[in-house]
Amino acid sequence: MDMERPPAQPDAATLRRFPRPAARGLSVRSRILVAVVGLAALALLAAGATAFVIQQVQVEQRMDAELRADAEQFRVLHDVGIDPTTGEDFSSPTDLVRTALQRIMPTRNEDVVGMVDGEVAYTSSVTRMTMEDDDQLIEALAPLATAERSSMTTITTDVTTYRVAVVPVQPEGPEDGSVAAFAMAYDASAEKDIFAEGFMIYAIVATLSLVVVAVVGSVIAGRLLRPVGVLAHSARRIGREDLTERIPVTGRDDLAEMTRSVNEMLDRLETSMRAQDQLVQDVSHELRTPLTILRGHLEVLDVGDPEDVIATRRLTLDEMQRMNRVIDDMTTLAQAGQPGFVHPAPVEVGRLTDEVYDKAVALGEQRWVVAARAEGEAMLDRERITQAWLQLAANAAKFSPPGAEVRMGSELVGSELRLTMRDQGSGIAEEDQERIFTRFGRTDASKPGSGLGLPIVREIVRAHGGRVEVDSELAVGTVFTIVVPTDGPGEAPVVEDEPILEPDDTNPDAPDADERTDSERSEREAAR
Known part of the structure; x- marks a missing residue:
């Protein structure tokens, strides 16, 4: 009996290569909107809180200033005032306090009382606040009203919080009567509440402003992100089989720059894909030819003929x-x-020059000359630099006639090391000087080689953070110069994908061969 098998579960390796899609969160538009509204709310809250605190401090300062002004007015009345009932100086502190209550008018949320021996004796008839009705306040004022010095303080009762100033007046002698005091009080809570009502209006306006910001921000974010949607839609249409389509670029903002970057990435991908396909074709072509030759000769081989x-x-x-x-x-x-x-290490340049010269003299029948020999150290990968320099020597030997002079040299110029190879060959046409550095970029199929030698030289030099310079003149010769920094490659240079050229027979001359003698190849393999 067949039983239905449960679906196979993906293993860990498969999950690493193809991770499950994450749960979708907020969209970019929503995140932008939340950020904008959040920042606006934070700004409004900070501004409102700061203004509220400043306003409350200003209210307290105003109340203190008015209390001091009333106290000063009372002192002036005490010092220079005349009792209106007698036309003479005040005969007792009680008369002074009674007259002061008649002349000093309290303002909104303010009240004044006259106290004698700690008890309320006189009240104001023109105020809405009645201090005498708050027993806790009167009890707290009693010791202040009989003190020797005036005072200003804050008193909190079950009714409210007061800001009070008390100016006691001591009698000049026992016959002058009791201790009187002029007490002034502000209902601080009520005074602050008046200004707090304005901030309630501010809170309502701020909330409405956030709603407007949210609506307008949503519309603006949608318009700004519309090109991103177009970008995503276009990117989904571009697949492995069709990398030629590009995303239209509109405007000059960051989104346009991102679109250009994506298009440049697609250019690199397309070039890489083409290079990969071309590489497979070229390698198969290069290997198919010798295999065909081998097969043909083996098929006609006469095993009986030694x-x-x-x-x-x-x-x-x-x-x-x-x-x-x-x-x-x-x-x-x-x-x-x-x-x-590459593995850079300190290398003695003079000794490196001697070693490459000793190997180069076996490459051909030319006259090898060391034109310059630098003394000093440089951070190089000895094996790779030797490989690149010998490749230039092999090219010089191949494209120079027997007996011609080939001059090589090393030179330290500032922070750069220059390794040169000058031949007396036929030279390289200007239009071919870039082509010879492309893979399979041979311009003379009559010469042996696969067209990979000079591309290898350039890759080795690039890995050292340097460059290869070419100076050539037809029928005169060519100078190749390897230029690398003496202190090492630093960060790896960014190398763009290069086209891989199919071998052809279009041009008659190009020093791109990588043919080496057996002895030189054996030395290189031994060094590895």
Whole structure:
């Protein structure tokens, strides 16, 4: 009996490569809106709170100023005043306090009372606030009204909070009567509440403002993010089989810059895809030719003829060696973009020059000359720089006639190391000087090589943070110069994808061969 199997669960490796999509959160528009409204609310709250605190402090300062003004007016009346009933100076503190209550008019939320021996004796008839009705306040004022000095303080009762000033007047002698006091009080809570009502209106207006900000912000965010939606929609349409479509760029803002960046990324992807396809075709072409040669010779091989067997063996080994060189060069180029391609270490430049010269003299029948020999150290990968410099020497030997002079040299110029190789070959046309550095960019198919030598040189030099310079004149010769910093490569340079050219026979001359002698190749393999 067949039983239905449960669906297979993805393993850990599959989940790492294809993670489950995360739960969708707030949209960008919503996050922008929340941020804008939140910032606006925070700003309004901070502004309102600051203004409220400042206003409350100002109210307290105003109350204190008016209480001091009333107290000063009472002192002036005490010092220079005349009792209106007698036309003479006040005969007792009680008369002074009674007259002061008649002349000093309290303002809103303010009251004045006259106290004799700590008891309320006189009240004002023109105030809405009645201090005498608050027993706790009168009880707190009693010791202040009989004190020797005036005072200003805050008193909180079950009714409200008061800001009070008390000016006692001591009698000049026992016959002058009791201790009288002029007491003034502000209902501080009521006074502050009046101004707090204005901030309630501010809170309502601020809330309405946030609603307006939210509505307008939503509309503006939608319009600003519309190009992002177009960008996402266009990006979804672009697939592996069609990388030619590009996203239209409108405006000059950040979104336009992002669109241009995406288009540039698509350009690089398209170039990379083309390069990958071209690479497969070129490598298959380079390997198919020797394989076809081998197969043809093996098919017609006469095993009974020793000379035919020896010749076929020699040819087979030669073609296999050529295939190995192509594979080695492609491996080197593939490693060039990976971390750790070069391992810089202090290298004595003079000794490096001697070593490369000793290896170069075996590459051809030219006259090898060391034109300049630098003394000093540089941070280099000895093996890679030797490989690049010898590749230039191999090109010089291949494109220079026997007996011609090939001049090589090293020179320290400022913070740069310059390694040169000058030949007396046929030269390179100006339009081909960039082509020779592209993969399979051969311009002379009659010369041996796969067209990967100079691209390898440039990748090695780029990995050192440097560059390759070319100065060539037809029928005179060519000078290749490797320029690298002496203190190491620093950050790896950004290298754009390069086109991979299909081998052709269009131009008659290009120093791009990577043919090496067996002895030089053996030394390089031993060094590795």
